[in-house]
Amino acid sequence: MATLYRVKRWLADGAHFGIVAAFTIFAAFPFYWMLITTFKRTTDLMNRTHNPFLFHEPPTLEHLRVLFYDTLYGRWLANTALVGVLVVVITLVLAVPAGYALARLTGRWGEQLGIGIFLTYLVPPTLLFIPLSRVVVGLGLQDSLWSLVLVYPSFTVPFSTWLLMGFFKAIPSDLEDAAMIDGYSRLGAFAKIVMPISIAGILTVVIFSFTLVMQEFVYALTFISPVSQYTVSVGVPTFLVHGDVYFWGSLMAGCFIASVPIAVVYNFFVDRFIAGFTVGAVK
Amino acid sequence: MVGGAGRLHRNGWRMATVEARDIRKSFGTVRAVDGVDLSTKEGEFLVLLGSSGCGKTTLLRMIAGLEKPTSGDVLIGGQVVNDLPPRARKIAMVFQSYALYPHMTVFKNIAFPLKAQGMRADAVRQRVEWAAALFGIELLLHRKPRQLSGGERQRVALARAVVREPAVFLLDEPLSNLDAKLRASARDELQQFQRRIGTTTIYVTHDQVEAMGLGDRIAVMQHGRVRQIGTPMEVYDEPADTFVAAFLGSPPMNLIEGKDCLVGFRPEHFLPKEAFPMTEAASVPFRVTRLEYLGADRLLYGVLERPFPEQKVIAKLPSTVTTSIRQGETHEFVVKEKDLKFFDRDTGSRSAPRPLSTQFA
Numbered sequence: 001m002a003t004l005y006r007v008k009r010w011l012a013d014g015a016h017f018g019i020v021a022a023f024t025i026f027a028a029f030p031f032y033w034m035l036i037t038t039f040k041r042t043t044d045l046m047n048r049t050h051n052p053f054l055f056h057e058p059p060t061l062e063h064l065r066v067l068f069y070d071t072l073y074g075r076w077l078a079n080t081a082l083v084g085v086l087v088v089v090i091t092l093v094l095a096v097p098a099g100y101a102l103a104r105l106t107g108r109w110g111e112q113l114g115i116g117i118f119l120t121y122l123v124p125p126t127l128l129f130i131p132l133s134r135v136v137v138g139l140g141l142q143d144s145l146w147s148l149v150l151v152y153p154s155f156t157v158p159f160s161t162w163l164l165m166g167f168f169k170a171i172p173s174d175l176e177d178a179a180m181i182d183g184y185s186r187l188g189a190f191a192k193i194v195m196p197i198s199i200a201g202i203l204t205v206v207i208f209s210f211t212l213v214m215q216e217f218v219y220a221l222t223f224i225s226p227v228s229q230y231t232v233s234v235g236v237p238t239f240l241v242h243g244d245v246y247f248w249g250s251l252m253a254g255c256f257i258a259s260v261p262i263a264v265v266y267n268f269f270v271d272r273f274i275a276g277f278t279v280g281a282v283k
Numbered sequence: 284m285v286g287g288a289g290r291l292h293r294n295g296w297r298m299a300t301v302e303a304r305d306i307r308k309s310f311g312t313v314r315a316v317d318g319v320d321l322s323t324k325e326g327e328f329l330v331l332l333g334s335s336g337c338g339k340t341t342l343l344r345m346i347a348g349l350e351k352p353t354s355g356d357v358l359i360g361g362q363v364v365n366d367l368p369p370r371a372r373k374i375a376m377v378f379q380s381y382a383l384y385p386h387m388t389v390f391k392n393i394a395f396p397l398k399a400q401g402m403r404a405d406a407v408r409q410r411v412e413w414a415a416a417l418f419g420i421e422l423l424l425h426r427k428p429r430q431l432s433g434g435e436r437q438r439v440a441l442a443r444a445v446v447r448e449p450a451v452f453l454l455d456e457p458l459s460n461l462d463a464k465l466r467a468s469a470r471d472e473l474q475q476f477q478r479r480i481g482t483t484t485i486y487v488t489h490d491q492v493e494a495m496g497l498g499d500r501i502a503v504m505q506h507g508r509v510r511q512i513g514t515p516m517e518v519y520d521e522p523a524d525t526f527v528a529a530f531l532g533s534p535p536m537n538l539i540e541g542k543d544c545l546v547g548f549r550p551e552h553f554l555p556k557e558a559f560p561m562t563e564a565a566s567v568p569f570r571v572t573r574l575e576y577l578g579a580d581r582l583l584y585g586v587l588e589r590p591f592p593e594q595k596v597i598a599k600l601p602s603t604v605t606t607s608i609r610q611g612e613t614h615e616f617v618v619k620e621k622d623l624k625f626f627d628r629d630t631g632s633r634s635a636p637r638p639l640s641t642q643f644a
Contacts, residue, residue, distance in 0.1 A: 178378060180368065180369045183399025
């Protein structure tokens, strides 16, 4: 009997390990593919007799040279980071007070208003970019990164407000009452108690907004023409695809460099994000 | 503990009375508190007692400044505090949920009100250690609230309330999250502690045993109004109306409909004549329909017989009364005349005693 159970446990452990390993490979494969393609010679990549997962010719830095010296990739990275940081700041400044107000101060209307705000997130940019381009031109912001700083919060703020509302609702109002009796104003109680407890939600909003900015394409493409004002998501496909010729090595290098920092940050805070998304999900 | 006791009574320990003047609070069309006049004495332990939804917590929150009264005044230490925020009212409050800050250690929780006052770090440490010693939680100072048991959390909440020496304590059902056994000992500790520091305390509960056991005075509330305020003995022995009479006591007071008033008597005053051959007592025939043996007591459920109306009443006999009584039997029971309470049939309020013969022919 004992042997039977031991075998069963080995099998269970093996299955467990197998599932985890499969998911790890699934998640890591895109990064491996981007990385190996970045350093592969184009002749090696295109030769169908070669095993695509291994190097058959010596690695090369040529694709990275093209990316950094023949395009304005460095500039695009800086542009993306600048827009991302500004949008994150604007989103926090607007969504934190709005989410708190909806969670606490408006009573029965709070929830319906919250849903209403969330619905605006569902209107796709492919519909909005035409009217918004008129607004951008009207403000004289065309061909400027400021047009993106202005427009991106239109989708980051509603979602973030809704997400933060769920977080703030989950904090018992007794805690704020206690802090107000213990010597703080409502604002003080918010800063000392509510903010530290909902740090997971705030981090989620930061990462979420930043990622959305990095991958946004429609607005960035339509509002901006000068190459020096491009973001990564527009610059890379525009300059590394000539007709039907794909500069795969440089394309993959561009994607890899842009995605690694986010992936690292994400993994660093992964536990908190899980808390973040589940709290939002079940209110 | 010894050093602590000295500090408790040092100069500067403020005491204050709390007064509510015709205070009201409406939420939409619901009148949660409907004209309450109440005032504590200095150092008093006042209990607000009522079932859920009677407005007792709303009243406490208005005194704390967490709710704004629709009308009326709150006075603390003789000063109208209507426009003062909670932090300026020199109060401390313990919540039913304890409301410990989950992201802070016990030490930081207790230090929180002191830090808010801008106290120096070494003074804070000294005071926190004193408050922790007062409640025997010195060893828990580095833990987070989620690592504490219910009883420990309650002590931390009390330590946080006492640490800045408030003029008034407000306690909102602080024992209701404890199990029954712990609740009894916590009740004892709470009372000893309050007697020792002598700070005016307002305590909200729905538990009549807590109210009777702890309160110097009890304010019995219903539908946003105070029905009666008095010492535990007063509200129990001389209830102002049928609500108070029926609310206090377990089982509640028996109320019999007479010709023009309601006659009330407590189950423990309703005794078999065989065992208590009293004079100056009303004699009542009682048919027992059901018995409950509860160890210390026997509860007899039954109905009255002629000349009394056939109404259900309960008798509570201590186990020291060994008179044999069986289901279905009718016995002659007695109630002392001074234990009979009379109430107005329409308003339910107390009315003058009158001979029973005028009520039941």
